[in-house]
Amino acid sequence: MRVLMIGDIMGEVGRSALSTYLPRLKRTHQPDAIIVNGENAADDGRGITRGIAREFFGAGIDGITLGNHTWDKREIFDFIDDEPRMIRPANYPEGAPGASVAKLSLSRGELTVISLMGRTFLANLDCPFRKADEILKSLGKTGPILVDFHAETTSEKQALSWYLDGRVSAVIGTHTHVQTADERILPGGTAFLSDVGMTGPYDSVLGMEREIVIKRFLTQLPVRFEVAEGRVQLNGVLLDFDSSGKARGIKRIRIDDDQPWFE
Amino acid sequence: MRVLMIGDIMGEVGRSALSTYLPRLKRTHQPDAIIVNGENAADDGRGITRGIAREFFGAGIDGITLGNHTWDKREIFDFIDDEPRMIRPANYPEGAPGASVAKLSLSRGELTVISLMGRTFLANLDCPFRKADEILKSLGKTGPILVDFHAETTSEKQALSWYLDGRVSAVIGTHTHVQTADERILPGGTAFLSDVGMTGPYDSVLGMEREIVIKRFLTQLPVRFEVAEGRVQLNGVLLDFDSSGKARGIKRIRIDDDQPWFE
Amino acid sequence: MRVLMIGDIMGEVGRSALSTYLPRLKRTHQPDAIIVNGENAADDGRGITRGIAREFFGAGIDGITLGNHTWDKREIFDFIDDEPRMIRPANYPEGAPGASVAKLSLSRGELTVISLMGRTFLANLDCPFRKADEILKSLGKTGPILVDFHAETTSEKQALSWYLDGRVSAVIGTHTHVQTADERILPGGTAFLSDVGMTGPYDSVLGMEREIVIKRFLTQLPVRFEVAEGRVQLNGVLLDFDSSGKARGIKRIRIDDDQPWFE
Amino acid sequence: MRVLMIGDIMGEVGRSALSTYLPRLKRTHQPDAIIVNGENAADDGRGITRGIAREFFGAGIDGITLGNHTWDKREIFDFIDDEPRMIRPANYPEGAPGASVAKLSLSRGELTVISLMGRTFLANLDCPFRKADEILKSLGKTGPILVDFHAETTSEKQALSWYLDGRVSAVIGTHTHVQTADERILPGGTAFLSDVGMTGPYDSVLGMEREIVIKRFLTQLPVRFEVAEGRVQLNGVLLDFDSSGKARGIKRIRIDDDQPWFE
């Protein structure tokens, strides 16, 4: 089974980049499933709307993972419970709306997608390590499992990947909006990448207008961040799992003006 | 001018990896200067000793940048003032020992190396943005300038790179111990990489024994971190600057069992 | 000289409590100057408006100190530069609007009021210790000096008080919204209180509706904090300075239904 | 039932202050139970030893609560499981050694003491709110319950007190080492004080040598904190519970040279 995962889609610019490249990515790589992180897909980069989620599913996206920005748009509370393919971090306290484990039925079998969120410098959630144990135990025997670990620090990401090595097919980090170059398959058969990166404005700070972010660092005064405009980037990762759920391949995808798409 | 920068050398394992690969890297890439981040070079991964600094200089390293671990070994206070090629973050409050700007005389000219440290989630230092302004003003006209920006978050790293674009030759991040895949040359001619990564144990969490780090996350009890053993990795970046100090090339170097060295 | 300082006025409830008790406090204590912290005086507890500032000055308040909420209402940028009696933390980076040192001319002499803000768990400002040195040097010989130190941690507050002992008349903490019981005069003659407390809703969490705050802790989901209603509290401190600027007395004031006002 | 709770005993100076004042406090107030927070009781202010615990119990202390410094002395792991009157925060992940709920049999009935720890700016523990629910459910019908809530922020402390109002006899905060002046009995009958304060050196920063702490803030360089010497302070609180477990009285105790003991 081949899975294409695409990192945090950032605003209208990010959605447009996705529209541009998705057909080519499908044609070239023939993925069995496409997962995107959608926590920044709304126009202002904060959260996601029902309309945008539908747009993604309509374009052939199989699952949308989320993160700390899950709840930024109030309307999420109105529709997340209706949509089992939207996957919010599982370690929010019990009772949070929405699904955090999705079983996606694909032509080549079933893919389980789990979202977890780190705590270091991020939020006082339940322990992602023990929550992962709990989910895996409840799942029982299953096909390939992809974990989106939405976390700030490299230590928490690497630690979880080793903790889950051999028990899931892949641990792919999101949240920092910068793709890392540490893709590998751990000894137990779990593919790992600390962060898949962001899809959106290329000349920006994490997708935001750079002059505004610089002003914030320089003055420490409040600013209103805005999604940047201009050139785009797309960041993703291509994962190959065998029938036993072991990872057989992991390949980063980076598309921007410095690393343009060639077919 | 070609500069090879190698990321945080971690303990004895990291120093050994450096010894193994440095001759080949020199032979293949013929760098005019070699800079390493040495904040984790001591045996326990915390700080650096005089002996290790001498070992690095003896092996042809031209400058050693540091970071938040600069002061971990008490002996640093005895020798850092004698060694202008050891470069600690410039934005420690005035009066801190050691140099933070080094002018290295090379056969192909002079390279200025500056160390700065981020504040977000890290330490209450002086503003790295304004400190950079101050240093650049004091430097006046100069040749290529390499900035090691030791910081936790991708936002602070990207923001500083845009802030310094066109004013320095490169901004290379350190501290997260994970190489990022976002190398580029910004429009003004400044090469940028969010993090160059770590040199040390490959099967580890940031260089530390992984079972201990996992135990820490699981139990939240104190543990004694130890540098891991076993297979190694080396992470670096190769930078080309023209005579005006503009970056002309940036190329990541990653060596480990999954991406082995081929000559 | 006798100074009455009243802690963070919280929303309409806090302003109303101030109106209720201020005449009695004046009558009973006959202060030469009244200073309030106004960073939460707007209706929603975030920032302050021009109208509210005028209301305070009209009621006989001599100076309004601020804090991390200084900039919450956008209109502050339109009027803070016109009002030298509004005092924002001095250790914002140079160029921030507004005054941070006020020299108030009183019938019994001049009182200098300085605002500083802590950094620990709060904001990446300039060093408050060195900024205090700089201000005190620039002031030269002067009458009594009151420092409002807006900070989160008891360690930073106590450390600054010892650092300034003998150099200012008082260091009074704000920001935690809870009055501390550690009032004292340090050996050098500086009065100190870690936090003066908050003026506003008594049955609340720091002034906010308690059910909403509890929901936030329980669910970790976003909530919209609202200023609480109902019973009120007023917290302040009464300071006596001699002609040399030394503190001669410090007395906490706490008014609420459990410690009601008796004339 | 009358309970005397004494705040974080800091090093040898704190233990000595306790020895000095405990007999007088017993004689004057005739408490049925005495609880101390012992997380800083070791000579260097970090953790507690078996010998010191025995010394406390020998002096008539009925229970020792702990906090984030529980584990600082390695020997704690050797004896905490043998001592049901040592009470560490209950919301460490399951499997942590030691008791977190103590049922103390007193001449006037049974007192249950629970330790919980905050998460904000402190540690990634389990949710203290839900852990409290769980403990209270498991306890069933019981006599008075005292909760030591070891936390950094006033918001988390106030929120928990409201959450538990009517379900426990008292929520008393520790950790900031500064006594707050907000003692009250909430409408449901739960006594509350944000922080009981510290017992140890009076002329110090949280018990530590003040020049060292100031140096740390000024230089941001590593320092070795040392427990201060000289004059002492004792901070505590006196609680009266009726037979139904409701609080009937709460009175702060502060003893130092500015508020000396009078019999």
Ligand SMILES: [Fe+2]
């Ligand atoms: Fe994101």
Ligand SMILES: [Fe+2]
């Ligand atoms: Fe995120």
Ligand SMILES: [Fe+2]
């Ligand atoms: Fe490092």
Ligand SMILES: [Fe+2]
């Ligand atoms: Fe570092």
Ligand SMILES: [Fe+2]
């Ligand atoms: Fe406030």
Ligand SMILES: [Fe+2]
């Ligand atoms: Fe504040």
Ligand SMILES: [Fe+2]
């Ligand atoms: Fe303590």
Ligand SMILES: [Fe+2]
């Ligand atoms: Fe503590």
